[in-house]
Amino acid sequence: MTARVDRRLAAILAADVAGYSRLMGEDEEGTLARLKSCRQVLVDPKISEHRGRIVKTTGDGMLVEFGSAVDAVRCAVEIQRAMASGFVDMPAEKHIQFRIGIHVGDIIIDSDDIFGDGVNIAARLEGIAEPGGICISDDAYRQIRGKTEIAYDDMGQQSLKNISEPMRAWRARPAAGATSATRPADRPAALVLPEKPSIAVLPFTNMSGDPEQEYFADGVVEDIITALSRMTWLFVIARNSSFTYKGKAVDIKQVGRELGVRYVLEGSVRKAGNKVRITGQLIDASNGAHLWADRFDGALEDVFELQDEVTTSVIGAIAPKLEQAEIERAKHKPTDKLAAYDYYLHGMANIYQGTKDANVEALQNFQRATEIDPNFATAHGMSAYCYVWRKANGWVADTRQETAAAEVAARKAARLGLDDAIALAQAGFALAFVAANLDDGAALIDRALNLNPNLAAAWRFSGYVRAFLGDPDLAIEHLQRAIRLSPLDPLIFIVQNGVVLAHFFAGRYDEALDWAQRALRQNPNYAAALIMAAVSGALAGRNEDRDKAVARLRELDPQVRIANFANVWPLRRAGDLAAFEEGLRLTGLPS
Known part of the structure; x- marks a missing residue:
């Protein structure tokens, strides 16, 4: 007769020290002393306070059992917050940071030890957590949702080692006042406001009643971001970060904190037949005050003028005494042919999807745009950038043919877009990465940054090219x-x-x-x-x-x-x- 196995449902917390081998290699005695002190002063008291039981410890980690998922997550957040504040006076390379994983599941009890999938999953989740971060399973998330002051970022389906099926996972962090201990290291919680006036433009709501017009609303916003970013005295958040808020109900103050900006612009676009309406409102993210709001109506062929009106109004609200020359500089448009512009917007919507098929469609749309307007420098630049994606993802079918095509598109973009930072940046990186012409590529990217120091993609391209050229510190x-x-x-x-x-x-x-x-x-x-x-x-x-x-x-x-x-x-x-x-x-x- 098989002996009865003792089981129970529990919340399991697994933690280990990020970079433990490096820390020990650099200072074995000092690391052990700091870790022991952390355990005694910060970690063990928090576990006791939240009614946890330390099941076992290893040299660099521990396994803890809780009767409540809420207790487990609250304990983890407080540990990470305490750990972050505990090393503020110490060089960064000596900081001790825990990775923490939490799962709620069935466990097997054997004396004082625990086993089973519940334990294994918690340990695997800890492995994908950021240093100083917390990763929880979907099972744990369902138990605590709405019961804590903690916010969660959906990490999607994750393939965990020795776990048969992918599992959905979540990052846990305080909903407000977070520290770097409870957010991913790549997503700073409290960004310092730049010395310049700073702004983020959120995705405008598509009010057309037609999901197919989503690309048009997104394109309007991208053009407003581009126009604002040409203002050298402004700090403008890039499109890719602003668009993470697309389709979400947002707290403007939280957006300001997360992106590190003073101002936020939001609005809507309605396209019906040959008519377009753009609305916008500018908000001071520090206090939620509305600084400006307006509505702009016109015919579809007037869409560029409507965008200019929005941009100029925003600039005027931020700096009423702005010189007119700077406003005129912001009004530069890549093409005056609406059909070419429409193909370009479709191409931009395609390329952000990041798939091989979408890349093919993007290239076709950019090429159609340049057929209609052969002087459309930005579309030539984006055609060249499609070949960058193809090489980076291993989608190249004919290396010689595609390298030549990328260089032709890049050279056209550079020749036609002498004052177009986007065209120059895309062309420069295509020349450097695809055609291996590092010097010409670097020169074009430098020119793009002189024209638009807010262009995040250009800084990214510049970093890569500096690494290729052998200047790693400037690259970083x-x-x-x-x-x-x-x-x-x-x-x-x-x-x-x-x-x-x-x-x-x-x-x-x-x-x-x-x-x-x-x-x-x-x-x-x-x-x-x-x-x-x-x-x-x-x-x-x-x-x-x-x-x-x-x-x-x-x-x-x-x-x-x-x-x-x-x-x-x-x-x-x-x-x-x-x-x-x-x-x-x-x-x-x-x-």
Whole structure:
């Protein structure tokens, strides 16, 4: 007769110290002393306060059982907040940060120990949490939703090691007054306001009653962002971060805190037949006060003029004494042909989808736009950028043909768009990344940044090109600027992978791996970050991390080979190429 197994439902908290091996390698005795002090002064008292039971501890982690999911999450948040404030006077490299995972599930009790999927899932969730962050399962989220003062970010379906099916996961953080301990490290909780007046333009509501017109409403907002960003005295949040609020009911004060801006512009677009109506209101995010609101009506062919009126009104509300020359500079439009503009907007809607098929559609739309208006520099630049996406994602069918096509589009964009920062930035990066013309590419990107220092994409491109050219510290500086201009960017994993490259080519392989893992927490299927995690892990001697990245690459493509990545980065310094090739060799992938 089988012995009866003792089971119960419990909330399980798993925690470990991020970067523990590095900390121990640098200062073994100091790390142990700091960790012991943290346990005694901060962590253990919080667990006791929230009625938790420490089941076991390891050198760098612990497993804790709670009778309530609410207690478990509140305890985790307070631990992370206390840990963040406990090291403010210490150099960042000596900080101790926990990763925490929480799951509610069935566990098996054996003496004082616990086992089962409930424990395993909590441990796997801890593995995908940010340093200083908290990751909870969907089961835990359903138990605590609406019962705490804590906010949650949906991480979507996550594939967890040795867990048979993907699981939905959530980041937990305080709803207000959060610290860096309870938010992802890549999403700062309390951004300092820039010295310049700062603004975010939220997606305008599509009031047309036709979902097919969504692209038009988005395009209107993108043009307003572009116009505002040309104002060198303004700090303008990039489109990708602003659009994370699309379709959501938002608290303007919270938007201001999360994006680090003083002003927020919101509004709506109604397109009916040949008529367009744009409404807008400018709000001071510090106190919620409405500074300006207006409505603009006109015919469809007047849409550019309507956008100009909105932009000029916003500028006037922020700085009434603004010189007229600056207003006129903001009115620059990429084309005066409405049909070309419409194809361009469709292409922009396609490219943000990020799939291979959508990339093909985007390229076709941009090419149609340039057929109608051969002088449409921005559309030529976006055509070139489609080839960047194709190379970065391994979608290139004919390398020679596509490289030539990318260079033709980029050269046209550069020739026609001498004063168009978007065209110049896209063209410059296509020349550098696809055609391997680093000097011409860098020069175009520099010109784009001189024209528009608010263009987050240009700072991202500049960071990559500086890494290719062998200037890793300047690369990191430019990539950090891109992150500040677009702190909630859904494509932030691309920026983070640029930081990976910079650290890797500076010989800082541990830092490179840490940033690659950060990028992969945002997008676990990003092949460029996976290969950089593999080569960084190989050269750092962190073979378990190397093998994990290689295994994921093989899951995504069973035929993956070194040849897939050998020529992906156009590197100037022979030593950088040699280091990358050595890392590839050590991954164990077939040639």
